[in-house]
Amino acid sequence: MATEFEIRGLKSSIEGKEILKGIDLNIKGGEVHAIMGPNGTGKSTLASALMGHPKYEVTDGTVTLNGEDVLEMAVDERARAGLFLAMQYPSEITGVTNADFLRSAINARREEGNEISLIKFIRQMEKKMKELEMNPEFMHRYLNEGFSGGEKKRNEILQMMLLEPKLVILDEIDSGLDIDALRIVAEGVNAMRAEDRGFLIITHYQRLLNYITPDHVHVMMQGRIVKSGGPELAQRLEAEGYDWVKEELGIVDETVGQA
Ligand code: ADP
Numbered sequence: 594m595a596t597e598f599e600i601r602g603l604k605s606s607i608e609g610k611e612i613l614k615g616i617d618l619n620i621k622g623g624e625v626h627a628i629m630g631p632n633g634t635g636k637s638t639l640a641s642a643l644m645g646h647p648k649y650e651v652t653d654g655t656v657t658l659n660g661e662d663v664l665e666m667a668v669d670e671r672a673r674a675g676l677f678l679a680m681q682y683p684s685e686i687t688g689v690t691n692a693d694f695l696r697s698a699i700n701a702r703r704e705e706g707n708e709i710s711l712i713k714f715i716r717q718m719e720k721k722m723k724e725l726e727m728n729p730e731f732m733h734r735y736l737n738e739g740f741s742g743g744e745k746k747r748n749e750i751l752q753m754m755l756l757e758p759k760l761v762i763l764d765e766i767d768s769g770l771d772i773d774a775l776r777i778v779a780e781g782v783n784a785m786r787a788e789d790r791g792f793l794i795i796t797h798y799q800r801l802l803n804y805i806t807p808d809h810v811h812v813m814m815q816g817r818i819v820k821s822g823g824p825e826l827a828q829r830l831e832a833e834g835y836d837w838v839k840e841e842l843g844i845v846d847e848t849v850g851q852a
């Protein structure tokens with residue numbers, strides 16, 4: 594079935610404060626959508642709400658993946674249904690190695706009795722780590738513990754490659770990456786572009802989009818998508834910043850939820 598991810602009128606609150614004020618987005622398999630916007634406009638909140646983070650209460654709207662109600666699903670069910678989020682600030686988990694974590698994640702998405710064999714898993718992981726120019730020792734390191742910012746981001750992409758999700762959300766995957774790491778991460782993403790896989794790429798800066806050409810670009814302000822366009826919109830934002838959007842729309846403070 595062709596992938597179709599639909600967000601309709603999504604509203605979300607944190608500790609009773611409304612941050613997302615009605616998001617509409619339709620991502621089809623094969624498409625890359627970029628969400629851009631200044632800090633504090635609700636971008637990460639959207640990612641967290643879509644993944645089912647318990648702190649982010651959904652108060653209105655619908656989210657479906659191939660017609661299935663995502664909001665009804667528990668976090669692990671969302672992952673099993675094919676949603677994947679590379680977090681802006683990945684957590685460190687002491688005592689769980691990267692390899693253990695990834696193999697469990699892969700097997701959680703498979704039927705009982707159909708788990709990936711250790712040999713096959715190691716082989717795949719080694720291959721992908723090589724593509725991402727990661728040191729093989731990261732396989733046996735505790736998850737994200739002591740990883741540099743760039744190493745964490747590569748590790749998120751490694752997870753994406755091994756899990757082969759249907760809908761990939763990358764939250765500021767470019768932050769803290771030098772230009773070489775950025776290129777490697779972008780190549781990893783581009784290699785995963787496929788007819789049955791959609792991407793939602795959240796980014797503050799346009800530079801990642803020099804390497805990953807989006808089909809659609811959306812600007813987020815005040816917890817809403819206030820403007821949408823093609824790749825040329827990202828280029829204009831790079832050249833001119835966000836002020837012209839604010840002026841055009843009569844927005845004074847683009848942030849949301851600030852006290
Ligand atoms: P962006 O990713 O666009 O920079 P965020 O979604 O992180 O923006 O934040 C939007 C608003 O929601 C901010 O006012 C922020 O303080 C608030 N917010 C986000 N996450 C939390 C949280 N876990 N607890 C409290 N407030 C939060």
Ligand code: MG
Nearest residue numbers: 636637681765
């Ligand atoms: Mg953010």
